[in-house]
Amino acid sequence: MSAPAPAIITSPEQLPILFQDALNAGDVDAVLALFSDGAAMRTVEGVRIAGIDQLRAEIGGTVAAHGKLTNLPRHTITGAQTALLVTDWTMEIDAPGGERVTGSGTTANIARLEADGGWRFALLNPLGTH
Template sequence: MSTPLITDPAQLPSAFQDALNSGDVDAALALFAPGAAMRTVSGELISGPTALRAEIGGTVAARGRLTNIQRHTLVGAGTALLVTDWTLEIDTPAGDRVAPTGTTANIARRDPSDGGWRFALLNPLGTA
């Protein structure tokens, strides 16, 4: 799956959902800006391509199935706040299927070189 240029930041959550659900780690990573960081659902802050690849790859390996519902998109000064309700079905190491839910508070920025929007910070725990 190739990742198209995202010209509207409100499209990022669905593009990430589609990439993750198709198991395409590279397409999911293409939605991140250079230097991006992510707070994992366990609360750890990770950054850099290796750590992000490991986190997303682990979700894919757990047969992750993400559903994102965009709630708010606030845009200003080449930056966007994306508030998204999510459910992520995954297999646990014990073989159970669980479906945690939450609301994100993600930050995206517009790349001045191509005008595309990419995630700068992912925070699936929102304000928690």
């Protein structure tokens, strides 16, 4: 990915809040910097996306809709330089008709420990087990 490297994230538990804060600040590049090279995501519509261009479009669309994310980390399981992050989330966005809508769910995200010693998202699945 071409996004700037964030400070070293020393614990995978930091990722959901860093994601929330960067998204709420409207900083698409900071959000993208939390992803590993080759990361993929399943959108809330259930579409699988991958690659910097698709991820940028998805995150950029959320920022353009004035997305406000609240993440509440539930638990993290770590092993073999990989972490499963389960996080409850609520997202408010401006719908195309102008009304403010809210969605919520529970993620099942995967992070991995990178060669630089930092953690980054490899897979994002905001729909959890659905």
